[in-house]
Amino acid sequence: MKNAFLLAVKSIWINKTRSFLTTLGVIIGVGSVVLLTSIGTGLSSFVQEQFDALGANTVLIYPGDIFGEDGSFSRDSQLSAFSNSKIKMSDVQDVRRIREYVDIVVPLTTKQESVSYRDASKIAGIIGTTYEYNDAQTNITPEIGRFFTKSEEESNKKVAILGFAIADELFGTIDPIGKKVKIGSSSYTVVGVMEESGAGNFGGPSIDTYVYIPIDLAFRQFDNNTIFEVIVKTKSTDNIPESIAAIENKLLEKFKEDEFSVFEQSDILETIQSILGALTVGLGGISGISLVVGGIGIMNIMLVTVTERTREIGLRKALGATPNMIMIQFLIESALLSVLGGTIGLMIAFLGTWAIQSFVPAKITLESVILAFGVSMVVGLVFGAAPARRAANLSPIEALRYE
Structure with missing residues (x-):
């Protein structure tokens, strides 16, 4: 396992430029997902803090219907209700x-x-x-x-x-x-x-x-x-x-029923939190497409790598390497590429979060960091499986004849 890891690292290091370009999709995917979820998490925490500061025994009265015609809370509907306040x-x-x-x-x-x-x-x-x-x-x-x-x-x-x-x-x-x-x-x-x-x-x-x-x-x-x-x-x-x-x-x-609104603060909190949650999931899902694209990029480059290293694979098999050893080596290489991209993406997300904190209360959580590494690893293993299997199934005789 140690030798497989070292061989994977050596292969990535030899092809530094190609490895970096391969991980771009994962970098963009992880960076955008973590950044967007940090914004959603930060906004959610901020809203919670605002309501906590009011206290659990708070009831709010507004003129008109602050949730508007579509049932969603907005500053515009609140201001519109105020302009017609009685x-x-x-x-x-x-x-x-x-x-x-x-x-x-x-x-x-x-x-x-x-x-x-x-x-x-x-x-x-x-x-x-x-x-x-x-x-x-x-x-x-x-x-x-x-x-x-x-x-x-x-x-x-x-x-x-x-x-x-x-x-x-x-x-x-x-x-x-x-x-x-x-x-x-x-x-x-x-x-x-x-x-x-x-x-x-x-x-x-x-x-x-x-x-x-x-x-x-x-x-x-x-x-x-x-x-x-x-x-x-x-x-x-x-x-x-x-x-x-x-x-x-x-x-x-x-007053008539539509001329005022009385809310327990948790009513508004639940509405806002559900909107923020849906928005965070939606934006995170869209950004997640970049991860899939990045995974496909890793799979393509690993297939090219298998072809380029066919004679090396044949030689290793002739010297006693088992199909499992070959598969593990290429899976490790694929996972390393993906985790490397995830790490760079995470660093970009940290920088982005720091840059926007004066405008938006963004907050990166430990869970999102763990999730970023986990997803990166899974992307590498899933999209590296086919190239690794292909390398493991190569016949040593045919591989040694490959020009």
Whole structure:
């Protein structure tokens, strides 16, 4: 076995260029499969983290139907529902009165506005919300300063919390706390800066580009008092279905069924995860075609190799090598070619994942690495079987006569 392995390595080394070109299909196949699955895995983990941060006792209320006509969740359907929202603060107060189930109710409204400090200006998503927002969203906390207080909200004090990217763009190395920024035409005092997140919620822009202000001030600023989203924290995780039913019954007193949506966060999570899973499998399957093409390339070159080394095979058989020994040698050579391609493909996938991590939360798992090596080995053995069998079945007399 050791001699067979060394002979296989020697053969590959002698024909370095041909060996590399032979493995290109496997390199592309493994690299693309691992890279695409790492993107799918990373996105799935990110979505899970986003929902985990909200907590298991979270119920979300949206205007209209955020799943759209085809039943799939999208940012576009969410924004479309918001543009036709009929939910107002009075409805939020109605939900707050469901004291048997409801603990915290946090409304949100939003609009794009320019935010400026001196000569620096940036377009940001302005989020109008309440002081309890920081309690409802445990993954969004100030890095410096604080969130606005209940008294600041009730007294309509013009205070703002900047997203990390907005603070960095406007202030650079200057401490923004206590400084005044212009949001649209109004002046606000900065009381906090959110810690860096680097990603957005479910297809939306990065939350680093948001600015948070008290909701009543946002209504005045936007000249619009509609609600984009309501985060509800229930008193217990044991009565989520009862909480949803109570909220729906309360809202049905004023709205039609298609004018609002109430979801346990796991409902949205399952939908998004199923979409990401199907997308990952689909893209991985398409990329897997490259592996088949690579396997065919290995089989072709191994058939050529058997023909080129016919006299060598005949000589080895004449000196006592058995058909099994010949077959094992060529199988090892085929598997080595494929694993070599898989290794290079994996290195490319690691580089690709590193390069895109600032844009997409990609993550290569140990399972995908093991799978890449395993698939490479199987491709080499499967597509190398026919050439290896052909070499093993050669007659030593005819092989020695081969010119």
